[in-house]
Amino acid sequence: MKTFLSIAERHKAKLVAKGKSMVSEEIHLNHHLEERGIEAIETDLGEYILQLARETPSHLIIPAIHKNKSQIAALFEEDAGRPFEPETKVLAAYARQKLRNYFLEADIGLTGCNFGVAESGSITLVSNEGNGRMVSTLPKVHVVVMGMERLVPTFEDLEVVLNMLARSATGQKLTTYTSILTGPKQEGDLDGPEELHVIILDNGRSNQLGDPIFQEVLNCIRCAACLNVCPVYRHVGGHTYGTVYSGPIGAVLTPLLQQDMKEAGTLAYASSLCGACYEACPVKIPLHDMLVHLRHRKVKMKLTSLPERIAFKSYATMFGNITLYKLATRSAYYAQLPLVREGKIKSGPPPLSGWTQSRFMPMLPKRSFRDRWAELQQELAQRKTDGAAPNGTRKEEKR
Known part of the structure; x- marks a missing residue:
């Protein structure tokens, strides 16, 4: 400047x-x-x-x-x-x-x-x-x-990236104007x-050099192919990101350049992690993986809200203990009953209300898949036992 x-x-x-x-x-x-x-x-x-x-x-x-x-x-x-x-x-x-x-x-x-x-x-x-x-x-x-x-x-390298840029950005073999200027x-x-x-301009770019996770973001040729295929960007538009660089590349690049995970780090959550951006990217930047690492970085810096940290800590504890997991899945059926209408959860308290404003959740079944699978295995084992004679020969079935 x-x-x-x-x-x-x-x-x-x-x-x-x-x-x-x-x-x-x-x-x-x-x-x-x-x-x-x-x-x-x-x-x-x-x-x-x-x-x-x-x-x-x-x-x-x-x-x-x-x-x-x-x-x-x-x-x-x-x-x-x-x-x-x-x-x-x-x-x-x-x-x-x-x-x-x-x-x-x-x-x-x-x-x-x-x-x-x-x-x-x-x-x-x-x-x-x-x-x-x-x-x-x-x-x-x-x-x-x-x-x-x-x-x-x-110039040999220039030929490669020029071809990638035009094809990935607008579908052209070459843009209408390509100017190469050398000196005044x-x-x-x-x-x-x-x-x-x-x-x-550096403006935070050199901070990514040598980073095993994020250095590849500097390979971006600004073709915007990731924006064109992103299901999130196509629905919310670029201004929703509140930054110069929008779409998947913007969600990764902005917090890295600004070195601001507190505010810009929220962009990492504006993604379904479907990987469409990676498939469309001509230089194959793994943006979906980088978004996950940015989320992890924000959590490690304890920049997420206290309720969110408590919720995910509880989630990890429950899924790490089979007894707690079984207890939670069985009690969830009874906990949902006050909210169920016609076999569906159509409304609920926050944060569930954010989901049910535009859609409904299916009712949790009384018997889980794991319970039904265990019963099925027992039934199959019993049938095999009943179908075999003491000496190992198969019993004659009565017609």
């Missing part, structure tokens, strides 16, 4: 044109620029819509996926002071016309970085809009903000910035 602000102050910047950058969202760059009187304009269409709505992204790849055409038209009407038809072409044309002046007038262009190539010092930008190239070539100063995990060793404008170049600054 300080590095970027020093660059902006040195150039007396008043306007920053931004390409899509989740890292800038992570460090709340726009807010800090606004405090210093510097206007930051999002030029990615989805990000621009959210900036007008004063909202944060709800998806890593499609930030405004929660907005429909009518809602976007209303935002543009408020911005322009005239009505708009809720048609994609009309809305895109207005955004194109409005943003073009910002490209030309910006003192600094800021972008994220999909991948950095160590062998050449190049940065790679991939997008399906042309704003990335406008931001990185028209302003005199181009600043790149990238997470430290975005580095790949060689050189003598003889027709366009490009006079200065190029690359800011590599």
